[in-house]
Amino acid sequence: MKTTTFNDRKPASALITMAVASALLASCASVPVQPAGAQDARSKLMQLQSEQALASRAPLAIKDADAAVTLAEQPQGDLELAAHRVYIADRKIDIARAQAETKLAEDQRASLTAQREDARLDSRTREADAAHAAAATSAAKSVDLQRQLDELQAKMTDRGIVLTLGDVLFATGRADLKPEATGNLAALVTFLNSNPSRTVLIEGHTDNVGSSEANLSLSQLRADSVRAYLVGKGIGSSRLAASGKGEAVPVADNASAMGRQENRRVEVIISEPVAAL
């Protein structure tokens, strides 16, 4: 037994030596030499993995690419096989990136849809606002008109807006305006200037004192006189018509002095705006 053991020792140590030597040799031979291009593939994959927005969207394709890169990194004596593996790894990374980009685009679509809805909503809101503003403007205009009419002491009638100027404008039997009467007409000038689309019919009326022919003539002259005054204040003559009605259209009983005074008048009938006609 002893001899056997002793005899066995030499070959054993020789075996160990050989094993160590071969291990050294093996380690020399297998110094991990990565196939050409494998390192590039790894960097390319790491780049994709570092782009969080993309990496999170194609986990399976990236895992697949990772496996392909790992395989490509294995030392390989067969250069064609090594190159093949690098090629496949490279394309798998490209596939993973493309898939991630597709997914990203699809995910962005939700926010694009939301943006479009916002824009649509905004558009409708603006339209509503504009309509509201227009309504407010028109309401303001009508309030404004009412205020102006109040200033004129005019009345809405079925003939339009009627402003009645009393006989205080004229001296008895005369057709020229009293100088102090122009204050009453100033409000009318202001109104016509701020409502340029309105036209005016000026009607002269008298009581029944005197001949009807004379009254007709006088009423025409007085209406003309008011018209001339307005033209002189810059109101376009085409907007102004004057007509004498004489004693034909009384508004009160001529039997009393008060009634006659009411009948001596000039009526200014203001049309609706031309645009509305």
Add this chain to the structure above:
Amino acid sequence: MFTSKEHRASRLGISAGIASALILTACASTPPAPTAALEAAQLAMSNAERAEAGRYAAAELAEARTKFAAADAAVLEEKMIKAEQLAEQSRTEAELASARTAAVKAKLVNEEMSRSTGTLIDEMQRNAGEKP
């Protein structure tokens, strides 16, 4: 008796012939063509074509076809390992063509959406500008 002996001998001879023929065939035969890999490449290419890769990833699709033609050529040269590798490359390239086509299409849809939203906003601003 003779006949039966002769018969047995001839039978043995025949089986030996078949066996040797089989062995010879096996030795002479090249590895089988990588049919599965070639079919997979063909399928991947037709998928890519259906997805309009010819329009959106033409270079990748052309590369896949080139690789496939090279694989075919390698089969004819009986270089089956090379043929299989080329078929695999063709298939991967075709899959890349499909993936890139999908990405381009998805981006185009988004661009179109952005553009129409932009138009809507423009119109709105123009309308708002026209209002007195």
